[in-house]
Amino acid sequence: xxxxxxxxxxxxxxxxxxxxxxxxxxxxxxxxxxxxxxxxxxxxxxxxxxxxxxxxxxxxxxxxxxxxxxxxxxxxxxxxxxxxxxxxxxxxxxxxxxxxxxxxxxxxxxxxxxxxxxxxxxxxxxxxxxxxxxxxxxxxxxxxxxxxxxxxxxxxxxxxxxxxxxxxxxxxxxxxxxxxxxxxxxxxxxxxxxxxxxxxxxxxxxxxxxxxxxxxxxxxxxxxxxxxxxxxxxxxxxxxxxxxxxxxxxxxxxxxxxxxxxxxxxxxxxxxxxxxxxxxxxxxxxxxxxxxxxxxxxxxxxxxxxxxxxxxxxxxxxxxxxxxxxxxxxxxxxxxxxxxxxxxxxxxxxxxxxxxxxxxxxxxxxxxxx
Numbered sequence: 055x056x057x058x059x060x061x062x063x064x065x066x067x068x069x070x071x072x073x074x075x076x077x078x079x080x081x082x083x084x085x086x087x088x089x090x091x092x093x094x095x096x097x098x099x100x101x102x103x104x105x106x107x108x109x110x111x112x113x114x115x116x117x118x119x120x121x122x123x124x125x126x127x128x129x130x131x132x133x134x135x136x137x138x139x140x141x142x143x144x145x146x147x148x149x150x151x152x153x154x155x156x157x158x159x160x161x162x163x164x165x166x167x168x169x170x171x172x173x174x175x176x177x178x179x180x181x182x183x184x185x186x187x188x189x190x191x192x193x194x195x196x197x198x199x200x201x202x203x204x205x206x207x208x209x210x211x212x213x214x215x216x217x218x219x220x221x222x223x224x225x226x227x228x229x230x231x232x233x234x235x236x237x238x239x240x241x242x243x244x245x246x247x248x249x250x251x252x253x254x255x256x257x258x259x260x261x262x263x264x265x266x267x268x269x270x271x272x273x274x275x276x277x278x279x280x281x282x283x284x285x286x287x288x289x290x291x292x293x294x295x296x297x298x299x300x301x302x303x304x305x306x307x308x309x310x311x312x313x314x315x316x317x318x319x320x321x322x323x324x325x326x327x328x329x330x331x332x333x334x335x336x337x338x339x340x341x342x343x344x345x346x347x348x349x350x351x352x353x354x355x356x357x358x359x360x361x362x363x364x365x366x367x368x369x370x371x372x373x374x375x376x377x378x379x380x381x382x383x384x385x386x387x388x389x390x391x392x393x394x395x396x397x398x399x400x401x402x403x404x405x406x407x408x409x410x411x412x413x414x415x416x417x418x419x420x421x422x423x424x
Contacts, residue, residue, distance in 0.1 A: 095332055095357075095370050096415040100388055100397075101148055103139055103409035107131030108402035111163030111217075112325075112381030113177045117142055118151055118197045126383045126397050127151070127177050127195070132159045132407060134185035138195065141397070141411065143386045155202050156191045158182030162217035162272075163381075164231045169205055169252045172196055178205070178250070180233050183213040188239055192250065206255050210246045212236030214268030216326075218286045223260060223306045226251055232260070232286050232304070237268040243293050244268065247304065261309050265300045267291030269322030271382070275340045278314060278362045283307055287314075287340050287360070292322040297348055301360065315365050319356055321345030325382030327396045332359050332370060332416045341370075341414070343398045346378035351404045353378050357414070375410045377401030391415045 110131035117125040118140055125140040128148075136154030141147070161182030168176040176194040183189065190211030193202045215236025222230040231250040238244050245266035248257045270291030277285035285303040292298070299317035304310070324345030331339040340360040346352040355373035360366070380401030387395035395413040402408070 096391065097371060097374050098388060098391065098413050098415070099374060100141070100411040100413055101146060102411055103128055103400055104148060104150065105131070105135070105137045105139070106407040106409035107133070107135065107137070107400050108377075108379035108407050109159035110381050110400050111161050111179060112383040112397070112399045113163040113165040114383045114385040115165040115175045115177045116197050118149070118200050121145070121149070124385045125197070126385050126399065127163070128381060128399050129163050129177065129179050129195075130154050130158050130161050130182060131400065134159055134183070140197075143388045143395075146388050152195070152200050152202055154179055155193055155204065156184065156189065158184045158189055158191070160213035162215045162233060164217040164219045166219040166229050166231045167252045168196055169194055169203065169255050172203070174198055176252075178217070178231050180217050180231070181208055181212045181215050181236060187211075188213050188237070206250070206257055208233060209248055209257055209259060210238055210244065212238050212244055212246065215244070216270045216272035216288065218272040218274040220274040220284050220286050221306050222251055223249055223258065223309055226258075228253055230306075232272070234272050234286065234288050234304075235263050235267050235270050235291065241266065242268065249306075261304070261311055263288055264302055264311050264313065265293055265298065267293045267298060267300070267322075271324045271326035271342060273326040273328045273340045275328040275338050276362050277305055278303055278312060278365055281305055281312070285362075287326070289326050289340070289342055290317055290321045290324050290345065296320070297322050297346070315360070315367055317342065317358060318367060318369060319347055319354070321347055321354065321356065323378035323380075325380045325398060327382040327384045329384045329394050329396050330416055331361055332368060335361055335368070337361070337363055341382070341396050341416070343382055343396070343414075344373055344377045344380050344401060353402065353404050359416070370414075373398055374412055375403060375408065377403045377408060377410070387415055388413055
């Protein structure tokens with residue numbers, strides 16, 4: 055039975071625990087089998103997480119020591135657990151890494167330069183719910199050392215938030231991590247936006263999200279037409295009146311938000327990632343996957359891509375496994391495919407938590423050499 059802390063309509067906090075075995079057994083036979091669609095996109099089912107879970111976060115960063123290339127990291131999740139696993143597209147395998155020091159769910163994650171004193175790219179685990187409190191905790195994982203470090207906390211502790219890495223706001227240099235929206239101890243739908251600068255280990259409050267919400271998704275991609283540079287996109291979520299399809303973009307250069315074309319279906323508990331646009335379009339697009347539409351069991355397999363150049367959404371082939379409260383990341387494609395893929399990791403399906411992992415290859419089909 056699903057359980058929710060404050061409201062049955064909220065981004066569930068203590069829900070879950072059940073009925074996964076039959077579901078996973080059915081999908082086990084599909085591992086590695088691509089699903090082709092008329093729109094040219096290709097979904098492939100990959101090896102599952104060792105620990106099925108929802109309310110987790112994901113990010114792509116350099117693989118841990120002993121592996122090459124970029125890996126997808128799955129961090130935390132429900133049961134207020136701290137499992138961390140990395141997926142290597144080169145080997146098509148998951149590996150267990152050092153656990154999250156502060157176990158939590160409904161957290162956010164992003165990859166950005168490691169904090170001062172460390173080299174390379176780190177994965178940042180931000181906020182979340184520990185089982186007893188909404189946390190402002192921020193911890194960074196260094197793949198080269200397989201070690202977590204505690205960083206400066208959020209000014210406003212939140213769960214159900216989203217995060218993305220993008221250029222730092224005006225007056226700062228380098229790449230920053232943006233923590234967007236969520237739910238705090240005082241507000242079920244927050245508009246708070248903070249940016250973290252790894253060079254200074256400090257958070258700075260930025261212009262608030264015009265539509266306060268939790269259960270949203272975020273990704274960094276080229277700014278919409280008429281603006282330059284890279285923007286952060288805040289997509290969907292749960293506002294005071296219910297699920298929303300609202301999409302807003304934040305421009306670090308101007309510290310301002312813009313309202314964009316909405317999702318076709320209002321959703322919360324969805325995931326997002328940026329990748330090359332689907333066939334017939336050019337440039338980089340923002341992809342959304344899954345979510346909860348509040349109808350029946352609520353889990354959907356909806357997949358849409360947003361093109362910043364045209365301010366338009368395109369509906370793509372659905373997730374093979376409908377689910378919500380999943381995580382998304384972008385990395386090189388698994389064996390059998392070329393280029394960049396979007397990974398949909400974990401979540402809650404119609405029968406409980408899943409460890410399902412599926413990859414979308416937007417512009418290309420199978421590699422003819424395989």
